Amino acid sequence: MRYDFETVHKRFNRGSNKWNELARFGIKESDDIIPFSVADMEFVTAPEIVEALKHELDTSIMGYAGATPEYTSAVCNWMKTRHNWNAEPEWILPSHGVVDAFFNAVKTCTNEGDGVMLMTPVYYPMYMAISNTHRKLVDNPLINTGTKYEINFADMERKAADPSTKMLILCSPHNPTGRVWTVDELTRIGEICLKHNVLVVSDEIHFDLVMPGHKHTVFASISGEFADNCIVMTAPSKTFNIAGLQTSNIFIPDPETRAKFLGGLELSNPHPNCGILGYRAAEAAYKHCGEWLDECLKVIDGNRRIITGFIESELPVLKVHELEGTYLMWIDMRGLGLGYKELERVNHEEARLFFDEGYIFGEQGECFERWNIACPTRYINEALERMKGTYSKYIE
Numbered sequence: 511m512r513y514d515f516e517t518v519h520k521r522f523n524r525g526s527n528k529w530n531e532l533a534r535f536g537i538k539e540s541d542d543i544i545p546f547s548v549a550d551m552e553f554v555t556a557p558e559i560v561e562a563l564k565h566e567l568d569t570s571i572m573g574y575a576g577a578t579p580e581y582t583s584a585v586c587n588w589m590k591t592r593h594n595w596n597a598e599p600e601w602i603l604p605s606h607g608v609v610d611a612f613f614n615a616v617k618t619c620t621n622e623g624d625g626v627m628l629m630t631p632v633y634y635p636m637y638m639a640i641s642n643t644h645r646k647l648v649d650n651p652l653i654n655t656g657t658k659y660e661i662n663f664a665d666m667e668r669k670a671a672d673p674s675t676k677m678l679i680l681c682s683p684h685n686p687t688g689r690v691w692t693v694d695e696l697t698r699i700g701e702i703c704l705k706h707n708v709l710v711v712s713d714e715i716h717f718d719l720v721m722p723g724h725k726h727t728v729f730a731s732i733s734g735e736f737a738d739n740c741i742v743m744t745a746p747s748k749t750f751n752i753a754g755l756q757t758s759n760i761f762i763p764d765p766e767t768r769a770k771f772l773g774g775l776e777l778s779n780p781h782p783n784c785g786i787l788g789y790r791a792a793e794a795a796y797k798h799c800g801e802w803l804d805e806c807l808k809v810i811d812g813n814r815r816i817i818t819g820f821i822e823s824e825l826p827v828l829k830v831h832e833l834e835g836t837y838l839m840w841i842d843m844r845g846l847g848l849g850y851k852e853l854e855r856v857n858h859e860e861a862r863l864f865f866d867e868g869y870i871f872g873e874q875g876e877c878f879e880r881w882n883i884a885c886p887t888r889y890i891n892e893a894l895e896r897m898k899g900t901y902s903k904y905i906e
């Protein structure tokens with residue numbers, strides 16, 4: 511490996527959302543424990559990004575900034591080379607984050623009382639984008655076939671046909687189930703939405719994080735009609751572990767939808783933009799960090815294989831959902847026979863393991879754990895041993 515995927519910077523008292531939880535449970539810097547929760551990686555930043563940021567600090571001042579032509583061309587070039595999608599620079603609108611962006615899409619492209627569909631269980635802020643803005647949740651539960659989730663298209667079509675359903679927030683790849691939707695699945699979703707005038711908000715923040723044997727398809731790349739009926743939300747934040755730099759790229763090919771979305775941004779700020787360091791880091795990442803990403807994916811894939819193999823042989827009461835994309839593994843722990851609150855307690859207090867609890871993604875997630883595996887492999891091995899030791903008490 512050319513890059514470092516072993517060093518961990520313990521982020522106690524550094525304002526890290528993920529690490530703050532450990533401190534809350536009395537875990538100290540000297541304890542060799544890391545959290546497996548919030549979706550940022552425990553990998554040090556790619557040196558090319560660090561260099562670009564240092565260069566900016568050394569040679570510029572931190573004034574207001576916007577996207578430069580070099581920046582948008584680096585973004586579009588990444589879409590072309592990694593995702594075979596011809597995106598136009600003028601389709602891109604800025605956002606500090608994809609969460610901000612899907613809240614804005616709901617506010618600007620639907621009205622109070624309208625229905626917004628989610629394929630559940632799903633990333634929990636999507637529920638909040640609906641409830642906090644007084645829209646109506648249209649629940650399209652995924653079908654759990656045991657170790658994989660499938661889409662219930664009949665249910666989707668029936669609910670999309672209700673004239674009050676105006677939007678689908680598609681999570682692609684899907685957090686927390688780890689599915690990478692196939693082009694056939696995306697095409698069926700797109701056709702249903704076109705037929706019933708449902709706008710697709712495609713949150714593709716995990717689009718670069720795909721395991722061997724799977725392929726991510728940008729929703730808008732499937733057809734011109736789909737492109738005109740969607741908003742594609744991307745960011746370098748998950749891919750290159752720069753979420754704290756708050757830089758996202760929101761692609762809206764249709765001018766009318768783009769104007770609505772921009773109107774929403776301008777409602778609270780006439781000059782919507784990201785920060786100068788975010789732009790510089792993202793540009794460097796898209797131009798120079800393809801190799802870093804390829805190595806990073808190998809580490810994640812290796813961790814995924816270790817977990818799958820260990821659970822199959824040592825803890826077969828647990829079920830692992832195949833990780834097709836993202837670095838978030840979805841583990842079904844119902845076989846332990848614990849209630850979901852008890853499972854949380856056992857993990858925190860006995861196993862000293864800090865996953866994201868499945869129930870935060872919806873009722874279907876009760877007694878599941880979402881395991882962030884973007885970390886050095888030694889922590890994965892240690893966690894598996896602790897799981898085995900702790901769970902053996904509960905396995906009859």
Ligand SMILES: Cc1ncc(COP(=O)(O)O)c(C=O)c1O
Nearest residue numbers: 549607608609610633685713715
């Ligand atoms: C599907 C999905 N969308 C959005 C986000 C967060 O996006 P941002 O930090 O850009 O607001 C996450 C983070 O885990 C996510 O998994």
